[in-house]
Amino acid sequence: xxxxxxxxxxxxxxxxxxxxxxxxxxxxxxxxxxxxxxxxxxxxxxxxxxxxxxxxxxxxxxxxxxxxxxxxxxxxxxxxxxxxxxxxxxxxxxxxxxxxxxxxxxxxxxxxxxxxxxxx
Numbered sequence: 001x002x003x004x005x006x007x008x009x010x011x012x013x014x015x016x017x018x019x020x021x022x023x024x025x026x027x028x029x030x031x032x033x034x035x036x037x038x039x040x041x042x043x044x045x046x047x048x049x050x051x052x053x054x055x056x057x058x059x060x061x062x063x064x065x066x067x068x069x070x071x072x073x074x075x076x077x078x079x080x081x082x083x084x085x086x087x088x089x090x091x092x093x094x095x096x097x098x099x100x101x102x103x104x105x106x107x108x109x110x111x112x113x114x115x116x117x118x119x120x
Contacts, residue, residue, distance in 0.1 A: 003055040030099045037093035049082040053093035053103035060106035079114040
């Protein structure tokens, strides 16, 4: 949970109160925060320093929908040895996700962003 707290996406979030006009309220995040992706990940099970697929997917959600977040700061958190680059692309996290969030795809997108911002 501390890994999700670092990127300001805690596992147990505050309840969101929809506006009075409930028809205009839509939640665009599909993650149900079940943790199956972390359980299925062979790296998360063997490396306690690995950020993990849930936290990395949360960072990608923040990049897609920034909501005044510090995007360069978030990329700095995941563009490290135990961040997006530690993933071995087993795609087990995506395979078990009941909400079809595709954490592995998010991690690959984070890698692309990291490489692009460095101009490589």
